[in-house]
Amino acid sequence: MNVSEAVAARKSIRRFMDQPVSTDLLKDLLTKSARAPSGGNLQPWRIFTITAETMPKFLEHIGGSEFQKAPEYPIYPAELKSPYRDSRFKVGEDMYALLGIPREDKGARLANLAKNYEFFGAPVGFFCCVDRCMGPPQWSDLGMFLQSFMLLAEEAGLSTCAQEAWAARSEAVKAFLNYDDELMLFCGMAIGYKDEREPVNTLVSDREPLENWAQFV
Numbered sequence: 001m002n003v004s005e006a007v008a009a010r011k012s013i014r015r016f017m018d019q020p021v022s023t024d025l026l027k028d029l030l031t032k033s034a035r036a037p038s039g040g041n042l043q044p045w046r047i048f049t050i051t052a053e054t055m056p057k058f059l060e061h062i063g064g065s066e067f068q069k070a071p072e073y074p075i076y077p078a079e080l081k082s083p084y085r086d087s088r089f090k091v092g093e094d095m096y097a098l099l100g101i102p103r104e105d106k107g108a109r110l111a112n113l114a115k116n117y118e119f120f121g122a123p124v125g126f127f128c129c130v131d132r133c134m135g136p137p138q139w140s141d142l143g144m145f146l147q148s149f150m151l152l153a154e155e156a157g158l159s160t161c162a163q164e165a166w167a168a169r170s171e172a173v174k175a176f177l178n179y180d181d182e183l184m185l186f187c188g189m190a191i192g193y194k195d196e197r198e199p200v201n202t203l204v205s206d207r208e209p210l211e212n213w214a215q216f217v
Contacts, residue, residue: 001154002095003151004090007154010154011204011205012162013091013120013161013190014120014161015195016119016121016123016159016190019153021052021124021192025156026126026191029152029156032152037146038138039137043141044134045145046179049124050125053120055123055124059118061118065172068172070168071168072185073167073184076088087206090206091205096112098199116163117165120161121192122161124192125190126188127166127173127185127187128187128189129131129186130142131184132182132184139186147174160189160191163190164186164187164193167185170185173188175186
């Protein structure tokens with residue numbers, strides 16, 4: 001698989017098989033991902049992996065914890081304008097259409113949202129944290145690291161789902177992992193082998209045409 005193929009194949013997977021993922025493979029992918037660029041070579045990512053052995057205990061912990069009042073950072077701007085709002089709305093409606101959940105069924109939609117906090121059934125996952133002293137440039141470095149990991153995972157036959165939703169459970173995650181107070185949770189990542197039978201995994205989100213967001217001067 002070349003880079004173009006990996007970019008085209010990568011998408012957010014929301015149902016996984018219980019097929020185990022090798023810890024050695026995860027270590028190899030993380031090591032390779034650390035070649036991602038970062039300003040001044042700060043390498044600001046801090047990764048905490050939930051292995052298959054730890055996952056049941058972690059899920060039990062999360063299921064018994066309460067939601068915090070607010071995420072540690074705003075996942076979306078408070079006043080999300082068009083066209084960004086339109087893109088977010090459409091991908092949500094496309095996903096729920098594949099799941100067969102109508103807009104008026106709020107209970108079913110909330111139940112599906114809660115699957116984020118089960119890593120969508122993935123056998124392993126990780127959390128990406130950043131030191132609180134870091135600023136927006138270093139947060140962009142996290143994105144490059146995460147994209148590198150997702151493309152390398154695709155090459156290795158694994159699927160992923162980056163999950164900012166975990167920012168709403170950061171207190172519970174920290175209580176389990178016991179990392180230092182100076183670290184802030186940015187996102188989680190579900191990792192595993194996708195369930196090909198699940199309709200939600202056929203979702204391919206739209207992309208704006210080039211002329212809408214790029215200019216050649």
